[in-house]
Amino acid sequence: MTTVTHWTGDAGTAKSETLFQRNMKLFASNRLSIFFLFITLGFVFMAVAAPLIAPHDPSDADLFRRLLPPAWMEGGDWSFPLGCDALGRDILSRIIYGSRVSIFIGATVILVATTIGVLAGLAAGYLRGWVDIVISRLVDILLGFPYLIFAIALIAMTGPGLQNIVLALAYKEWVIPCRVVRGETLATSGVEYVEAARAMGASRSDIMLREILPNILSPVLVVSTVRMAHVIILEASLSFLGLGVQPPMASWGSMVADGRSFMLQEWWLSTFPGLAILLLVLSINVVSQGLRDAFDPRFHD
Amino acid sequence: MSDLLAISGLVKHFDDRRGLLGRITGNPGALVQAVNGVDLGIGEGKTLGLIGESGCGKSTLGRAILRLHEPTAGQVLFDGTDVTALDASDLKAMRRRMQIIFQDPYASLNPRRTVGEIVAKPMRIHALATGSDLEDRVVDMLNRVGLNSGHLNRYPHQFSGGQRQRIGIARALIMKPKFVVCDEPVSALDVSIQAQIVELLDEMKQELGLTYLFISHDISVIGYVSDRIAVMYLGKIVEEGETREVLENPMHPYTRALLSSVPHLEKTAGKRDRTRLKGDLPSPINPPPGCKFNTRCPLATELCRQSEPELRHMQGTQSAACHLSLANAEG
Amino acid sequence: QAQELRVGFTLDALTLDPANHRNRETETIIRNMFDGLVTRDSDMNVVPELAESWTAIDPTTYEFKLRPGVTFHDGSPLTAADVKFSLDRLTKENAMGGQTSPRQSLLGPLKEVVVVDDLTVRLVLESPWPILPAMLPFQEMVSQAHVEAIGQEGMAEGVNGTGPFKLVEWRKGDSVIMERFDGYYGGATDISPTGKACVERVIFKVIPENSSRVAALLAGDVHIINSLPSHLVAQVEANPDTKVMAVNGTRTSYIALNNQTGPFADIRVRRALAHAVDRELIVDKILNGKATLTNGILSPDAFGKNDNLPTYEYDVDKAKALLAEAGYPDGLTVTLDVDGANKEIAEAISAVASKGGFQINVVVGEGSMLTTRFRTKGEPIDGQMWLTSWGNGSLDPVGIFVPTHRTADRGNSSGYSNVEVDALLDAANVETDRSVRADLYGKAEAMVNADLPKLYLWVAQDLYGVSTKLTGWKPSSDSRINLHDACLN
Amino acid sequence: MNDAVLRIRDLKTCFDTRDGMVTAVDGVSLSLGRGECLGVVGESGSGKSVTFASVMGLVKKPGFIAKGSINFEGRELVGLDPKNYRKLRGKEIAMTMQDAQTALNPAYTVSNQIIEVLLAHDETLSGSRKAQRRQARQQALEMLQLVGIPSAETRLDDYPHQFSGGMRQRVMIAIALACKPKLLIADEPTTALDVTIQAQVLELIADIRDKLGMSVILITHDLGVVAEYCDNVVVMYAGQVVENGPTGAVIATPQHPYTQGLLRSIPRLSDLSRRIEPIKGTVPELIDLPDQCRFMDRCTRAQASCRDLIAMQDCGAGRQVRCIAPGLAGGSDV
């Protein structure tokens, strides 16, 4: 429903807020989303401040601490709250450092992919013609590959490693914001305010960046958060399959993989990193859902 | 005639035919003949009302004049300059002098921009004013359309439909254009608000000496605002003339049907003698041969089905595209 | 109810054609359906199987007498012609429908197989090769008529052997199902019991995932699992229905050091490393003690093993001193390449070696990629250290010592080259007198121990988890799982 | 009016929304005689649709009928149980919706959508399910012919998107009339249509009404339509009825300032030189409205007593108006 202000009413009194601000307020009023937003931020903080908060050096191995159980279990030690892995490394510290990998890869891939995707989508959707044909075909082709298979194939070629993972994921990831943006742009470019800008003589870049872009940022925001959650799982899956980051860097996925053969007895090796993935991804997903509820007008009533 | 705007042979086809592939697959796409050879003139300071059924090409014509749609063929002479031949920079300059006001007050304003930004944008694009000068002009314009400086920092969603339409008008008029296409500016509004906007447009016209192409499907509104009326049917003008003459003595059977379909306040429930049209507007993808109206015309003859009538002078200021001469058939 | 023995096994067979692979797991599976001329007993002695006996007529000619009455699964008798056909298939160029068997090199200088009569064949060598019998247990006999009938392609899945079990179905990637061959001739007479197999059915079930495999054993789904991870030993032992069986393996683990260039070209650095790595601790903690340290490439059970090799004791000070002497007073940073499977050990080595002045960065790569970088056959090696291993099912030095240490040989991943060692190895290769041969290898190993081209680590035990219901079965050093004698209560 | 088909008394329908309680319909009373055509006019948002959704029992959450009574042929509909309501809907009271484009299910053919109403309500169908279907199909065809779909047989199995706007509106009317209801509620049947098509559709409704003798409620915001087709008119403003009475009288001598303003703001073809006079301001929001005259802010004759609760007043000749100073400055101009 539209807000109808009194025609005769005093203009000065109504606070001017953008739709974005209004939606953000709506988002902020969703307590669940805010709670999980804080958890997400907690993970980000953990990643940034890892050296400060990790109790131990994540690669400090000591075979005498091998498979030390969590502190509350028999034989546990409170200086290693979540226990130690097969080489006697502190699991908590490794999880803390592992958040760097997950968040770095998630954020970088999404940042790169969204930037490329948004620009490509805008160009394809607004300029149409051969630009659209080229971009859309490329998108179709890349969409033809199941994601994980594409990433696995690329990493099989290029070898594992942080940079290769980011590239392998970003090569395909941009397609998703691109499609969203292209669709939204197509829909928006027929809208009358865009025609009005053309009628005023605005340039194409002006129209794309100032008229269209701000109006399609909401779906982009929603999509990129969902995708970020997805990318984090993908990275973990790659690491799990042994195609992830290199040791001694700790990645949650590779921690689960390493601990998996200990699962029958020393369950803490894989359980905690697995929980970390679950919690981070879940938090991002909840936040994303909150954003969607706030931004998607279909849920407004 | 020294018309401000002279359109001749204007054609706009939307072509998404698929060529060979389409023929192989039996999905050839379509050629939409939205505007199919229109000649019109609008004298300076006058309002030409354009009326016709939904889908007959009114908006397309309006947009083609402004080159929001690239015309397929034809000429648009504005003040002696052929708009269709302008290059990008000349076109940009031309856009200071020709503007458009849209139908949908909700879609025509960018929801992410404040009213101030929206109204100032044309001035910015053409670098006509900056800083406080710009703000003064924006506020001045807002005042003229019945808004005030307190609205500057608000967003479109905070306004009602009528108010939004005022913002759209302010935006179109801030560069002081000479010519404005009003594409159904009141159709989306409630009756009581419609009247406000019609009045405002009229005031502006007087104040700024504007020339309007006023598109509407409501013949009472058209009758009220226009000096001349053009009736459009399936991409063509079928009748044109001074408002009063056309309304009092329509020359084209379509115009007659249109007029007799309008419900009147004065008469109560009793039935009037009317020209009722059968069926709908044919598709502009494959228009009927001969006179485009022959499929619905109660008077159609064999000739009408075979050859297409040209717009020709009938009487007084009126021209019509009809083989039949209805000039004096009825009162 | 049919007695069915199930083996939880790490990998599927690549093929069921005994001539068309060089893969240990494949061998393990199909050796239950195919017999060889000879086999090994539990002490790794070579004893006759399809052959009744053999004699070395001269250093280059061996005569094998076949056991009479042996039939293939289809009922046709095994003849000398089949033996010749089988061996030719292995050794002759393009003998397998245009391809050459990848096992060709396993039979070294075998030149010709001559059929003397229906039950006698002679193997003629190009040059003396004393280890011929030791190389024969894993060369299985096929039926000529069968191969000709189903063709090369058909052999991948069509089994007609002389072994105690015949194929029922191969569900690729999942399991190989076999059934007792009731017409079995009984197997090697030197290994009791003889006669047809004890269980009626045998299934090799592929369960690559370690924990799943163990779980399957604990759940009673399978009776034997191979590659029991050492850290799960306790759990298998704790379960009343299962137990652990171990056997000395034949695979020697070592760190190949680049002897050509870089820090490890300096022997002092190599020795320093040897003193810096606490092998005992790693064996104790990571391998649960289930490995035997070794100071040379040969495993303790191997023929010609020199039992008197000096040990480079764990000694941090010595390591540091040697490093300083070599010009690294502040320690040395090096890169250790490893494949995914050995990552944990590599990280453990890295962890323990730091006290001795070595900062070791572990880089995980793919096995085949590392192979091309390190096993360069004399070309420059790309890398510093590689944690790897070499298996030696024949337990004869020819299978391990020569390829890994002879100049520019295929497994020489250190770029090691010592002409004296080469000479000793070459001499041993053709020496027929066992004790002289053993002596030659002993000398060579002593020399290598001094040169220390690799850091020799240990020979890990092969660990099996078995059900307590299982009797009559023992793991075998050559990693074979021979189910002929296995019974279920 | 004893033989009133529908009688609404003091109906109040609210929506409990995030922004507050929206009183969409506030104290609406009206009645409709047998065979009568009642026009309901008002601006967008004035509560026309909600009023008749209440009659149909189709007010959805968060909406609810807060009070009032709806009497249809002697039966009280407020609080009627869903099962009986279902028997009523489509059979005795039928409704067409504002937008024919969206009101027909795009996934089913037109025949299918007519047949299902017949199968749901028509007791004259007999025999096996198949036989019933066959009969229903025959009736569906007759209905399409009745509403003037050319070559109806061939179009029976078309999908809604294959019809034009005017045809869809006819299809919807055919569906509504399939069971020959006693009351047809036509919610803005022509707003989305061109005048030439509008005339066709309205004529059709008038014809059928004559033929079947049913009562019709015609919701619209075009006073012209009301003038031509309706016996009586109800003018709604901001959820309330502000004026009602026989059409001719109301249009000739409007009593309520809103009705007057409305009539003055419409340009007329018959008198092009007459200046139109807009009503200033906009419709108020329906949230937390005070109990005062809703039109007060826009009214040129507003006075202090307009702040009191204003009730409908009789002003003779079957007319009622909700204004303390009705009629003033009215007639002369119109």
Added chain:
Amino acid sequence: MSVGKFIERLLQLIPVLLGVSIIVFVMMLFTPGDPVAIMLGDQHVTEELENALRHDMGLDLPPHQRFFKFLSNALTLDFGLSYYHRQPVWDVIASRLPATIELSLAALVFALVVSIPLGVLAAVHKNSLLDRIATVTSLFGVSLPGFWFGILLIIFFAVNMHWLPVAGRAGFESEVAPITHLLLVDSLLRGRIDAFWDALRHLILPTITLGLPMASILTRVTRASMLDVLNRDYITFAEAKGLSKTKILIKHALKNALIPTVTVAAIETGSLLGGNMVVETVFGWPGLGRLVVESIFVRNYPLIQAAVLFYAVTYVMLNFFADILYTMLNPRVKL
């Protein structure tokens, strides 16, 4: 839908498939290292054999010729020899396919069977307890790392509770002569209820692990589209016709609500196919996914190449069929 339009849609696949093959080819082209040397690993072979192999693989040709050779071979399913398996690549893949197809289909069916009713019920009873549970479950469903979840399932259901088998595709007793190579189907066709039950027990955990994310996504999509549809005018109109509640729900709402579900389901089969790699690894499922993972570690490039191409083509075709289904559900869409 007319035949012409079907053909057109089919023709549109050509550039996509061509592009997919180009990308697969280029991936291989830029793979570092000598494929032959990597393939041969430590098998020592003669120079001639190496060259022969190089020639067989067409590595001695210039890239564009290699591509055309690759393409024409691919059209006849000739992807060369998997040196590791010493069998034609396609034979190896084909032998693993039935297991993957069975698992993927099971996961798809699981996802659809769970998500559609759940999504519909959640939408109909918006904000009810059921709706909340569905929302929370589906959030968890998309957030669970499959590899980890699978391990948890094994530990609980197989190891601790002994309810379900730990790994593999079928028990030992339950071999049935293959007809379709899908165990569930074959066992039924052969009337072997025991084998069917056994195969089903093996399928349960991998199916849940693989299908859960898809089920979650589809639940959300179905719920949202159902909510959307329930607000449509034609639903109100159907109510105004006096139809029964179930009729409105099933006939009028569901068919329209399923349209987005079908589209998303087709897109999500991509993650099913990808998820196979992980799930098959965890559950020792003898399918193509595990084969690919294994092949990566032995650098069995021809097989990876063929498998990736195969996956992509399958995926493209699945989406194509979903489009067709889409048009069948939705008469408005003219392809």
